Amino acid sequence: MSEIDHKALDNVRALQRPGTPDLLGRIVDLFVIQTPKDVAAISASVESEDFESVRIAAHSIKSSAAYVGAQQFSERLAKLEIAARENDLAQCQQLVDAIDQHAEAVIDELLTVQDKVA
């Protein structure tokens, strides 16, 4: 089952300006580099029960994920955002583990897409 909605990627491609660096490539690069860091930060924040940081980081990854077409991943982050807002530690812990694995799957698939394009 694909994690990535390719239509979303087409939308990003459509935003490409002629004569400028590859937009989709930069978006994917950003996502690939930033997401593991953010997810690690989220894990740490959950551990230290810093819900505000969890919420902001989740919110941020959530919209990036949506732009690259990682819909289910994005939805999971939305849930985390809500759990963080509600200071629901148990829920946050449960979601963080799932998100960690989920992020890897999304990144893997995105890298394949990018390779294809490249």
Added chain:
Amino acid sequence: MKDFNSAKKELISSEITKSEKPLVLHVDDDAASLLMAEGPLMDAGFEVLHASDGLLALEQFEKRAPDLIIMDAVMPKMDGFEAIKKIRSSSRGLHTPILMITGLDDLESITRAYDEGATDFLTKPVNFFILPYRVQYMLRSKHTADELRASQARLDNAQRIARLGHWEWEIASNKVVWSREVATIFGFDERTLSGSMSELINKVDCATRSDVQMQTDQAVETAKAFSLEFIVSGNREKDGLSVRMEAEPKVDKNGRCTHMVGTVQDVTKSATARKEIHDLAYYDLVTGLPNRAQLRESLTQALFKSERMDNQFALLFLDLDHFKQVNDTLGHDAGDDLLQQVSERLAGALRESDVLGRPVATEISPDDVAAQDTVARIGGDEFVVLLGDIYRPEDAARVAERIAKSISEPYTISDVDVAVTTSIGISVYPGDGRDAETLMKHADVAMYHAKENGRNGFQFYSKEIHEQALSRFSMEKELKIAIEEEQLFLQYQPKLDMKTGQTVGVEALVRWNHPEKGSISPVDFISLAEATGLIIPLGRWVLKESTRQIQDWIDKGLGTFSVAINCSPVQFSRGNMVADVEEAIRLSGIDPNLLEIELTENLFLNNIENGVALLKSLKALGVQIAIDDFGTGVSSLSYLKRLPVDRLKIDQSFVENMHSDVGDAAIVSAIVTLGHNLGLNIVAEGVESAQQFEILRRYKCNEVQGYYFSYPLSCAEFERWVLEYESSQFKTGTR
């Protein structure tokens, strides 16, 4: 895709000013969003600036002053809400459009962002194709709003410079909302920008306030526009401001006025300018008097008014005799000086206008007199005096004489004593003309006659009027002397008791013994005395003389007789009758009951309540009161019972024909019955025959007087009559 992009580019860039690209600050902690938005924004012709959190956004905002901000809501360090708040609280960020990016389902954020001052919203995920259009639209709105603000500022400025304010009045709540300029003009605090209409109207100068009130009320009632000019006092200007107020009604579907929308403008400066222009056009520079043009207007008004009110007015045309000599020998400046002094004397002579010379019915204050009269200099040494609303031509003669006298007093011009006289021609409306031209011409002609007749005098245009006025005018002067020098005397007509036949009293009748013309009848001078007000000193003299006489007869042992005296309404309306009567009683020491005041029903003609009050205060002095000529005036029987009256005197016209006219007999009988039922004594006047006497006796009339018993007698004659009468035939009353 390329086609789409280029089409989009053309569409959007065409709306952007060529000089400089609008700068958009895009704030988001998600770098992907920034990247994706950048292309479309740049394609649309914007320069794009990035910030990854609220703090950096503020920094960029301060440094670059972007035209528009796209702001993410949730960010680390400082979120979008806080950033908006900070931007809005700075002066340059007050009107910068801010597009807030929020979560799709986050209504709370939207509300909060709106409260902090966000201009518009987009939800995530953002459609980056739409974004530039939204941004473009927001910039366009901002441009419109900027223009509106600039226009508002210009309007405010213009209104301030023009000293023009606007207001709106909601009729139902009587609330008026006004602009700052209105507050300034009406002298309110600048922050007071609403109130009631009466608060505004209360600031209007009291002379015109009720008029303004009436006109605004009327405009509301009839849903009509209005334009008013008035003085507003109580503001920072000491003399108040001339203000023009204009308004138009707003009506509901029934045509009823719901609002008045209007302006007020301080027109003090233009009003002053207008007045100066008017003064230049209508006033003479040398004397400050109205000129020919102003005279023409006054004359037109006088004609209009007199035609309507059926009044007379007079034009006095005068020039200075020998003015040219003064001008030639002493120079033009001296001539101007003389003209100024003459004009002052003219004005002075008019101010003394004899108010008593006006008819009783129109009580006029001296101010009004001045307002109605006009002195104008119409050229060279020619002046015209317009005497508005004279009662008789001799009023004009009196003023003319006073003017001639005043002007002929010596002048000192450039240390030289100068004597000038004036000749005055008088025309009277409507006798001498019914239009301005004719009246002016005839007054001019009359002036030449006055000159021919030896200068320093006046001449009426009409010979008849001239003679009549002169004769009455001289008679007036003589009457004044007569009162002062006691050329007047009283005659007494006995009044008999019908039952006992005894002389119970007399009616005193005033006579004038003129040193040259001999005895003059009251018919010839009482109306003159009334018209000139001389009736007041005359009446005072009659009171004094008759009360003195009562006491004299008692002292002589002749008898105790009551004396009835006739009083004119003028004595009540313009004199102080009650005080005069009190004074006469006090001086003579008589029993007040012996004095009888006779007055006619005309006294009550205008104001019954006043008449009743007057009679009550007279009655309180203890005198008797009789109604003279009863039955001939406008008798109102309903008030008769309220009057503190002792007697009714049946008019002699009824008595005269009583024996031949059944109607007159019935009236006499009815008056007697009516009077008796009201507890009044009835006196019949003009009894001339035994037949009349007999009828009155049958009717049970109480008292009689007339030629049948005696003519009016001098004091000495009366005294003799009383003694002779002791043995006369009437005494038994059985006849």
